[in-house]
Amino acid sequence: MEEKLSVDEIMEAVRKNVRRKKAQGVYSDDDIREVACARLQSGAAEDTDEVVRQVRLLRRDYDFTSAARITSHRPVWGAVIVAVKKLGVSAAGLLAKPMLERQVSFNFHLIDAIELLAGEVKALKAENARLKELVSGGVAADKGAANGAGENSGQGRR
Secondary structure (H helix, E strand, O other): OHHHHOOHHHHHHHEEEEEEEEHHHOOOHHHHHHOOOOOOOOOHHHHHHHHHHHHHHHHHHHOOOOOOOOOOOOOOOOHHHHHHHHHHHHHHHHHHHHHHHHHHHHHHHHHHHHHHHHHHHHHHHHHHHHHHHHHHHHHHHHHHHHHHHHHHHHHHHH
């Protein structure tokens, strides 16, 4: 007999797994944020577009406020060094937090605007190609009509 799992149960199992791996140090906050911000990719053909590739890179890195993992390789003084670094980063973060939050928001909205503009450019290029095709087809038709009209008018004079 086939057992059916609901999407909620599956998602809860995934969340539980992520929390466990985060607690073990396998995943960092940056890793989780990167996956959460990632968009599903529809296909490899999209990756050929340089603008799309650049926007994906920007989208991945727009939020720079997450603190880097603070560590030390020194066995004896390592814990003290890490504590001092964390204290310094926390103090600096409190001072810079309002400015950094505004910058992150600006980055996010700027990336959206770039995506919109890239879509507009793509649409305009397609329209431009279509118009060029119409014009070149129209010019060829006009030349054909002009040649045909010249032949007909020449025959009428004879």
